[in-house]
Amino acid sequence: MDIPPSSGVLMRSANESRMALRKGAYCRHLALMGKVRIAISHILFYEGESQMELKTTADINRFLRSYLASAALGTALEHRLFWRLADDPASATRVAEELNIPQQRCRCWLELLVGLGLLERRGETYAPSSVARDAIIGAYTPETWSFLAREARERYPSGTDLITHISHPESVWVAQGLKAPDYVNQMIENPERAGQFTRMLYELHGPLAEKLAENLDLGNVSRLLDLGGGSGVVSLALLRSHPNLTAVVVDIENVCKVGREIAAGTSEATRITYEAADFTRNEIPAGFDLILECDVGIYTVDLFRKLRTALNPKGRLIIVDWLERPGQELTLQRLVDRFMSSLGAPGFTTLTVAEVRDRLVQSDYRQVTELTLETPAIHEASGIVGPVILQAHR
Numbered sequence: 001m002d003i004p005p006s007s008g009v010l011m012r013s014a015n016e017s018r019m020a021l022r023k024g025a026y027c028r029h030l031a032l033m034g035k036v037r038i039a040i041s042h043i044l045f046y047e048g049e050s051q052m053e054l055k056t057t058a059d060i061n062r063f064l065r066s067y068l069a070s071a072a073l074g075t076a077l078e079h080r081l082f083w084r085l086a087d088d089p090a091s092a093t094r095v096a097e098e099l100n101i102p103q104q105r106c107r108c109w110l111e112l113l114v115g116l117g118l119l120e121r122r123g124e125t126y127a128p129s130s131v132a133r134d135a136i137i138g139a140y141t142p143e144t145w146s147f148l149a150r151e152a153r154e155r156y157p158s159g160t161d162l163i164t165h166i167s168h169p170e171s172v173w174v175a176q177g178l179k180a181p182d183y184v185n186q187m188i189e190n191p192e193r194a195g196q197f198t199r200m201l202y203e204l205h206g207p208l209a210e211k212l213a214e215n216l217d218l219g220n221v222s223r224l225l226d227l228g229g230g231s232g233v234v235s236l237a238l239l240r241s242h243p244n245l246t247a248v249v250v251d252i253e254n255v256c257k258v259g260r261e262i263a264a265g266t267s268e269a270t271r272i273t274y275e276a277a278d279f280t281r282n283e284i285p286a287g288f289d290l291i292l293e294c295d296v297g298i299y300t301v302d303l304f305r306k307l308r309t310a311l312n313p314k315g316r317l318i319i320v321d322w323l324e325r326p327g328q329e330l331t332l333q334r335l336v337d338r339f340m341s342s343l344g345a346p347g348f349t350t351l352t353v354a355e356v357r358d359r360l361v362q363s364d365y366r367q368v369t370e371l372t373l374e375t376p377a378i379h380e381a382s383g384i385v386g387p388v389i390l391q392a393h394r
């Protein structure tokens with residue numbers, strides 16, 4: 001599909017796949033775990049890459065127990081088991097001693113991972129399978145996988161005793177006397193977590209950032225504001241391909257601190273700064289030719305109006321996000337994410353492209369154009385269609 005020249009954004013091709021993406025706000029990166037889920041698809045639940053159909057009585061019986069298989073995989077990732085065994089295949093006895101797990105339980109755990117196709121046993125010795133080497137070890141660092149598994153684990157309680165809590169008129173977390181995890185608050189309260197999150201997303205969003213740098217037309221842009229820019233992964237990619245560009249990343253202080261460390265190790269360090277602010281409450285800097293919001297999930301009229309005043313007269317706002325379109329067929333993963341959100345907030349609805357467009361128009365932006373970015377390769381594995389790009393002129 002060609003792009004109208006007036007859009008100012010270049011798009012190579014629209015991925016017409018019917019497989020859709022995930023819910024609003026953050027959490028999207030969890031979709032990338034689909035890579036591993038595909039590996040275990042035929043054992044657990046998927047038939048094919050995107051469908052959730054359970055076809056037989058045996059499928060249904062297996063599916064009822066799949067939460068424990070998922071926990072077994074998550075625990076292996078948090079223990080960095082695949083990397084440990086890749087370096088030095090070991091027996092169940094040795095793994096049990098090293099990880100302080102009762103012997104027989106450890107054997108059952110490793111055998112389950114064999115059943116999932118992620119480990120291979122040769123005699124008494126366990127090693128990662130070729131699937132685990134490609135889809136886990138070859139995909140991300142142990143730190144990133146460990147963080148992703150931890151986040152998934154922290155969300156398990158929303159499904160605990162669901163038969164009791166599904167009727168609760170408010171959050172099922174509250175019904176259990178628990179607090180739903182809020183990733184921004186978690187990072188405000190815990191600098192170490194902010195570091196892990198920010199480095200994880202720096203890795204996960206690398207391919208997306210490269211794709212944006214290849215596809216966004218930054219003609220006439222010399223000052224960029226990367227709102228909720230996190231590590232600065234997108235800004236850094238844009239700076240690499242635009243030598244006269246400078247960027248300001250606005251994010252919470254604990255994230256900015258890590259972003260500065262990451263940027264310091266790059267050749268773009270002198271052209272990027274990180275300013276700590278809560279952009280929904282605090283003032284934000286002004287005088288930008290372009291403001292970018294990539295995977296931030298906060299798209300209110302109030303914020304759009306505030307951003308408009310931070311733009312130069314010919315400035316543009318670009319939103320990059322996996323927004324839904326009505327009638328889009330949703331993957332199991334997205335359906336699970338939506339259901340999880342509804343457990344936290346019973347009235348939860350997803351934000352569509354049309355709704356964000358309307359809010360931009362309401363906030364007095366002009367020439368709102370919509371594009372779909374070609375899917376970065378790593379997302380394809382989980383059936384994720386490339387994000388929507390919305391561009392609006394001040």
Ligand SMILES: C[S@@+](CC[C@H](N)C(=O)[O-])C[C@H]1O[C@@H](n2cnc3c(N)ncnc32)[C@H](O)[C@@H]1O
Pocket residue numbers: 026027184187201202205227228229230231232233234250251252255277278279280281293294295296298
């Ligand atoms: C999912 S991350 C995306 C980061 C980056 N744009 C990227 O694509 O890698 C969203 C970021 O927005 C930041 N954020 C969310 N709400 C914020 C707020 N009210 N003020 C400042 N930063 C915020 C988070 O701290 C997080 O770093």
